Every structure is written in C-alpha cells, then in structure tokens.
Amino acid sequence: xxxxxxxxxxxxxxxxxxxxxxxxxxxxxxxxxxxxxxxxxxxxxxxxxxxxxxxxxxxxxxxxxxxxxxxxxxxxxxxxxxxxxxxxxxxxxxxxxxxxxxxxxxxxxxxxxxxxxxxxxxxxxxxxxxxxxxxxxxxxxxxxxxxxxxxxxxxxxxxxxxxxxxxxxxxxxxxxxxxxxxxxxxxxxxxxxxxxxxxxxxxxxxxxxxxxxxxxxxxxxxxxxxxxxxxxxxxxxxxxxxxxxxxxxxxxxxxxxxxxxxxxxxxxxxxxxxxxxxxxxxxxxxxxxxxxxxxxxxxxxxxxxxxxxxxxxx
Amino acid sequence: xxxxxxxxxxxxxxxxxxxxxxxxxxxxxxxxxxxxxxxxxxxxxxxxxxxxxxxxxxxxxxxxxxxxxxxxxxxxxxxxxxxxxxxxxxxxxxxxxxxxxxxxxxxxxxxxxxxxxxxxxxxxxxxxxxxxxxxxxxxxxxxxxxxxxxxxxxxxxxxxxxxxxxxxxxxxxxxxxxxxxxxxxxxxxxxxxxxxxxxxxxxxxxxxxxxxxxxxxxxxxxxxxxxxxxxxxxxxxxxxxxxxxxxxxxxxxxxxxxxxxxxxxxxxxxxxxxxxxxxxxxxxxxxxxxxxxxxxxxxxxxxxxxxxxxxxxxxxxxxxxxxxxxxxxxxxxxxxxxxxxxxx
Numbered sequence: 001x002x003x004x005x006x007x008x009x010x011x012x013x014x015x016x017x018x019x020x021x022x023x024x025x026x027x028x029x030x031x032x033x034x035x036x037x038x039x040x041x042x043x044x045x046x047x048x049x050x051x052x053x054x055x056x057x058x059x060x061x062x063x064x065x066x067x068x069x070x071x072x073x074x075x076x077x078x079x080x081x082x083x084x085x086x087x088x089x090x091x092x093x094x095x096x097x098x099x100x101x102x103x104x105x106x107x108x109x110x111x112x113x114x115x116x117x118x119x120x121x122x123x124x125x126x127x128x129x130x131x132x133x134x135x136x137x138x139x140x141x142x143x144x145x146x147x148x149x150x151x152x153x154x155x156x157x158x159x160x161x162x163x164x165x166x167x168x169x170x171x172x173x174x175x176x177x178x179x180x181x182x183x184x185x186x187x188x189x190x191x192x193x194x195x196x197x198x199x200x201x202x203x204x205x206x207x208x209x210x211x212x213x214x215x216x217x218x219x220x221x222x223x224x225x226x227x228x229x230x231x232x233x234x235x236x237x238x239x240x241x242x243x244x245x246x247x248x249x250x251x252x253x254x255x256x257x258x259x260x261x262x263x264x265x266x267x268x269x270x271x272x273x274x275x276x277x278x279x280x281x282x283x284x285x286x287x288x289x290x291x292x293x294x295x296x297x298x299x300x301x302x303x304x305x306x307x308x309x310x311x312x313x314x
Numbered sequence: 315x316x317x318x319x320x321x322x323x324x325x326x327x328x329x330x331x332x333x334x335x336x337x338x339x340x341x342x343x344x345x346x347x348x349x350x351x352x353x354x355x356x357x358x359x360x361x362x363x364x365x366x367x368x369x370x371x372x373x374x375x376x377x378x379x380x381x382x383x384x385x386x387x388x389x390x391x392x393x394x395x396x397x398x399x400x401x402x403x404x405x406x407x408x409x410x411x412x413x414x415x416x417x418x419x420x421x422x423x424x425x426x427x428x429x430x431x432x433x434x435x436x437x438x439x440x441x442x443x444x445x446x447x448x449x450x451x452x453x454x455x456x457x458x459x460x461x462x463x464x465x466x467x468x469x470x471x472x473x474x475x476x477x478x479x480x481x482x483x484x485x486x487x488x489x490x491x492x493x494x495x496x497x498x499x500x501x502x503x504x505x506x507x508x509x510x511x512x513x514x515x516x517x518x519x520x521x522x523x524x525x526x527x528x529x530x531x532x533x534x535x536x537x538x539x540x541x542x543x544x545x546x547x548x549x550x551x552x553x554x555x556x557x558x559x560x561x562x563x564x565x566x567x568x569x570x571x572x573x574x575x576x577x578x579x580x581x582x583x584x585x586x587x588x589x590x591x592x593x594x595x596x597x598x599x600x601x602x603x604x605x606x607x608x609x610x611x612x613x614x615x616x617x618x619x620x621x622x623x624x625x626x627x628x629x630x631x632x633x634x635x636x637x638x639x640x641x642x643x644x645x646x647x648x649x650x651x652x653x654x655x656x657x658x
Contacts (some may be wrong), residue, residue, distance in 0.1 A: 026406075026479055026511040038403070039432035048429035062623040068442075145411030147649075149474075152377045153430035162624055299500050 041097040043196070045155035051161030053137055063234055064183030067130065071122045073177050075186055078247075108249050110274065110281035111189070119183035120273045121246030124266055126179050127172040127205055129242050131212035132233040134168035135220030142224040151312060157217070161217055161308035165301060166212035169206060176205050192279030200276045200286075203272065207293040208269040221311040245270050250283060268292040330514045331376065332481050335384035337538075338371050343372040348385070352483075353516060358508055360529035361518040362503035362628070368538040369518035374488050377407050377518070377647065399441030403431065403539045406480030410487045412467045412654055413474075416460040419472050420451055423459060424477055431478040438477060445473040449503060465496030468483055473504060483507065485517040489524060490652055501528055532624075536632040546624060553622040555580055560589045560604045562607060562617035569610055573636045576602045587615070596621075 021154045057063055074244040084105065150160055180201075184190055184286065216236075220229055241247070244266040250258055261267050272289035274280035282289070326655040331353035346368040353359045354455055361369045374380040378388055378398040386393070392400040428438030444453045447471035459467065468488065475483055488504070489497040505528070507513040519525050520574045525532050526546045533543045541647055542549060562569075570582045573591060578599040581592040593599035596619045 024479060024511075025448055025476055026481070026483070026507060027439070027511045037434060039434070040399075042430070044432040045430045048426055052415060052418070052426060059417065145409050145413040146415065148374075148379055148409055148411075149407070149427075149431060151379055152402060152407040153478075154399045154432065155430040275327040294368065 024282065030173070042156045043159060045150075045153070046159040046163055046256060047091075047166050048165045049155070049160060050139040050170070053163065053167035057167075057171055064178075067126070067175060068178060068182070071126050071250065072182055074125070075115070075119060075122055075179075075183060079115045079122075080186075082114060082118075084114040086204075097207045106224055108252065110249070110283075111278050113186060113189045113278070116183075116237065116278045117190040117274065118247065118275055119180070119186075119188045119206065120280075121270050122183065122274055123176050123205065124208060124244075124270050125178055125203070125246055126175045127209045128212060128266060130172045130175055131168050132237050134164055134213045135216040135223075135232070136226065138165075138220040139223055139226045139229045142208055143226070146161075147312075153304055158305040159310045159311065161221070161304050162301075164217045165213040165304060168217070169209040171215075172209035173202060173206060176202070183204055185277070190277050197276040201273050202301055204269050204276075204290065204293050205274050209267060211293070211296035212299040214297070214304040218300065218304045218307050221307060240264065240266060245283070265292055265296040304306065318351045318647060328417050330354065330390055331359075331516065332386075332388040333355075333372075333376070334374070334386045336375060336387050337383050338368075338375060339378060339383045344538050346375070347533070349538070349540050351386075351533055353514060356508065356512050356514055357530040358515045358517065359505065360521070360525045361516070361530045361535055362520065362525045362532050362536035362624075363518075367535045369520075369535060370486055371538075372535075373407075373516070373518060376401075376483055377405060378402055378558050386422065390470055398490060403478065404481055406475035406478060406483040408471050408475040408483065408485045408488060409419050410490060411648060412464075412471065413420070414459045414462075414467060414470050417458065418573055420462065420466075420473075421455040423470060426476055427474040427477045433478065436446045441477060441479075443603045445476050448476075449504070450499070450607055465492055465499070466495065467505070468492060472500070476507075480513070482514045482516065485515060487519060487652075489519070489521065497524075504528060508573050521610055522628065534628060534631055541631045549627040549631075550622040550624060553604055553627045555594045556622065557620050557626070558589075558591040558593055558596050558600055559605065559616075559618045560591065560607070560614060561604060562589065563613040567610070569607065569615050570613070572606055572610070573603055576606060577601070 054169055071150055071275050075299055093291055105114070109117045111117050138147070141150075147160075151157070187281065216233075219232055243260045244264045245261060246266065250261050250267070268284060268289040269292075271284055272293070275282040277291075317429055320467065325335050327351040331351075334347045334350050337344065338345060346536055347391065349368075349372065359525070363369050363370065371380065375382050376387055376394060378401050388394070389401045390404040392404070394401050414420070415426070423447060424442040425435065428435070428442065433441075443452070446455045449472050451466060451469055451473065453461065454466060458557065462470065472485075472488070477483075485504070492500065497595050501524070504515055504517070508515060517524075517529070523625070530545065531543060531545055532549060535623070536540045542552065567586055567589055570584050570589065573579060573589060574582045576599060578594045579591055580594065583590045591603065593600070600619060604614055604617070
C-alpha cells in the first residue's frame, strides 16, 4: 500500500529520528527495539490457558449456581429424608434405647449422623461431576478451532492438557468449599471440625480432582463430538457415584459390589474425608487413603500428558 | 525494516518454504498427493482450488498441525516434523475458523496469543496496540469478541496471527464469507504486510478474483495434486488466447471450418447459432471473422470479445469450474459455521 497508510508508531519514540516508517509488526525487528526474551520453557502459556478457562467460569455465576443444585438436592432431600437413625429406632425395636441406636449407627456408618456422612460423600460427588465436564471444554476448543490455534503456537502440548486439568481442579476446590458451607448450614455435625482436618480434606479433594480431570480430559482429547462426550459423562458419572461409599457404607453392599467399590479411588477419598471432617471411624487408615489418592492423581496426570503428545500431534 | 523492499518476490529470492513430495493420507483417501513447490521470500503465494482439494491439509502440515505421511517440508529453514517448535515460532497462522475467545476482549485475545508464544507481556502489550491499529480495530479492542461482526473477527484473527513477528504468515481462506467491503480491507492489510514489512504470505482461497488480484504466484491444486504453478498472467496465457463469441442469425450452414482458417484463430466450436472462437489476438482476428461471415451472406447478431480469465484457466487445467463441489462432511460443516459467523 501507499506510504500514507503505514501504521504510525504509538509509543513516544517520535523524537528518535532513527525510527521512521512502519513499526516492526512482522519479520526482523529494528535494532532500536530489542528482541524480547521469548520464554521457551515447557510451562509457558500454562497459566494463561488456565486463566482463560477459569474466567469463563467465574464471569458466569449461573454456571456455579446450577452446578450446586444437584448436591444441594442430594443433601437437602435425600440426606434429610433418609433418616437412618429413626429407621433403626422404628424398625429394629430399639425404641427407647438410644444407646443401641447409636451403636447401630456407628456400626454401619462410623458416625451417628447420616446427614454428615452424606455431606462428606457430596464433597467428592461435586468433584466427580465437575471433573466429568472438564472434557467438554476440550471438545468445544477443538470444535471452535481454538485447540488448533494453540497447537500452532510453540506452547507445550503438555501445558495445553495440564491447563485443562488445573482449571477443572480449581473449579472443583471452590465448589467443594461451597458444598461444605451448605452442608454445615443444613446441619452437618461440626463437633470434630479442625483446621488440620479441613486442610487435609482439601488436599485429598485436590488429588482426586486432579486424577479425575486427567481421566476425562484424556478421554476427550481426540473427540470433537460433544454428544459422544455427554454419553461418556453419563456413562461414568452415576456408576462412579453408586459404586462408591458416597451414599452407603460398603459393608451393607453385596460382595461383588464391594469389590468394585474397593477399586474405585473415590471411595478412598471419601473415607479419608469422613475421618478428617466428622471424626468417623474409617474403613482404611488415612495413609492408605492418601497413598491411593496420590497414585491416582499422579497416574492420570502423567498419562494425560503422555497421551497429549501422541494424540494432539496427529 | 526501513530496507523492507529488498528481496521482493522476483526470481532468485531465497525460498522460505521448500516442499518436496509432500503427501498426506487419511486412511485410504489421499488428501495431498506428492506435492512439491517453493515459496520465495517476500511473495504472496496462493493455493487455489475447490473445497476438499487439499489446501487446508497442506497448510496444516506446513504449520505443524499434521505430520506428513511422506515427503519433506522446510519452513523458514526448519523441518516441519523434526523442528516443529522452531517452525511454530517463526510463522503466524490465521486459521479458517474464528478461533478467538468470545468471552474475552479483542485486546485480551491478542495478549493470550502472545502468552502462548512466550512473549513477555511488556512487549506483547505494545505490539498488540500496533496490530490493532493495523487492522483498524483500536476502537473495538476493549469490547468482548462476542459483540464483533464477522469482518471484525477476521481482522482480529489476522492481528493474533501477527503477534509473534512472523516472517511468514499462513492465511487459510482469509476472506471466506466476508462482505465485499471487508474483503477489500483484508486484501489491503495483506498487501500492506507484504509491502511495508516484506512479509511472505501463503494463502489458500477458492475465490478466483482473490487469487488473481492478490497473489504473485498461484498453485492450482485439485484432488491433492498441484496442477500448475505460475503467475496469474502465466496461468491465463496457458489457456491459449482470447475468446471471441459470435452469434449468427442463420443456423445453417456451419462455417466453423472456414473460420478456423482465419489468421490467428486457434479453435472454433459451434453451439446452436453461436461460434466460440479462440484466437491469439482477439481484437485483430475479429474483423476478419466478421468479414468472412458476411461474405457467406450471413448476418452477425451479436459479438463479444473476452480476455482469458483465471476462471477459464482453471476450467482448462482441472476440467471443472470452481463451484461448490462435494467435499467431506466435517470440512463442509466447519466452513458453514465460519460463514454463518462471518455474516452474523
């Protein structure tokens, strides 16, 4: 184009007579403008990508509110209606014998309050639900071409996957905090709450969120079809919930289901949270629960990153 | 950059892209089949072909999004497969889709791209403002992209593709679905990039006038093969001369063979009352043809003379016109989405 259409330099470098003509929008840069220090590290762009996804979420409060409806319904309706201690009182002929009721409750649930028992399950349930949708954002990015755009930049393929995992973990942690507050407001037993217990709870939630997000992101990496993704979410969500100790104690389940629950990492996470938050008697020692959660998180994050190299560069 | 005019697209310039025997198969289907070409420093190189001809697949291989099945490609001196990250750092990509994040402002989108290239914010902020001026979006820059028109989005994509100071910019169907006004604006920016910044541009298109008016050299690609490479004028010349269309009132007799004997005339075809005549110099041959027809006692009812267009060159080289053709379903859907977004 003609000279007059050249782009003027906006910076106050006008007095520097050496810079005339077009600003270095492309190609080599002028000597006056040193080449920026390009960050070539494997983690560059990770935070930028994570923040991009997170802001989509926190700038849209409806999404947060809607995602909280399910756990609130579970806690408020299911948790409040299933008053196990009155079942026992009425059914087992234990009326007038509060000691027997307490013993039965402790035997089944490891705690006297079924509602508190359920809240601990719901803390993890919201993580499962939220993580399941982490794959959806991969599918959308693929579909709208953002994924290809990111792939055409030198950002590490691992960072693309890690950002998806991290944004999901961030959302899970915040939602778990909100669910915990709702649980307390609805009457969760707060007698055993301690700072260390809460800290431990969120550490294990972090771990399980990491593992689950890694799993679902990995399942979505090659897909640009959101219907398939929805099917996967529905396929895995409820089985993960019911084949765990989120709603009922393992010991009242049939043997085959007990075996499934034992390999479901979510069970270990919930087991730990019950011990940490409401002082329930756990099925496993805390160190066992944490070891399982750490292995689960490490396995799927690593597999996710390894798969991303293979799947994203095809 | 003051000496930006050096090494213009003329012959002898260094090749910035070297492609040798590049192929890509998806299962049994060969999307790109043994393609070889070179792009010279500072030229606008166009890939012209119908939907599904292999244009985007080639771009995807050159921008490291797809590994080639076989063959070699070097971009800015780096191998697209072995030195993918070096290629990514030195080129800019403007994809066919609208990839900008709708929930962010135009300015934030450019900065995000800068982050993905690892450019420090202090630098990318300054550069983003220059780029927004280049594409005339500085007033809309602080608005969410969801409020942008299709033309604005296309310009934003262009700015995003330039954030890393690329030496070579890939543009996949840069004006797909745009209105005439925006299309002209995009062409202006493309010419400006070449002229003011000595940038090399590689664009794909299925608009003939775009290839004709914008590109220094064109490769016509069809069914994954490059049919011909040359300047627009060379391609047109290869069709073989001007086309004279003569309408005659009388259907009989057929004077095709007589017309064919007129000086400069190369070929004659008759359809109904019309003669379609190809001649090396149409302006000179026409009077002789009219004289001949009149001497046979026939009457000329209409006459037209046209210089060869790229359209005809394309028809001649591929045996087809550049109309909408069957293509794979996903490419089609993606293209429709782009077009509907462009028009919103």
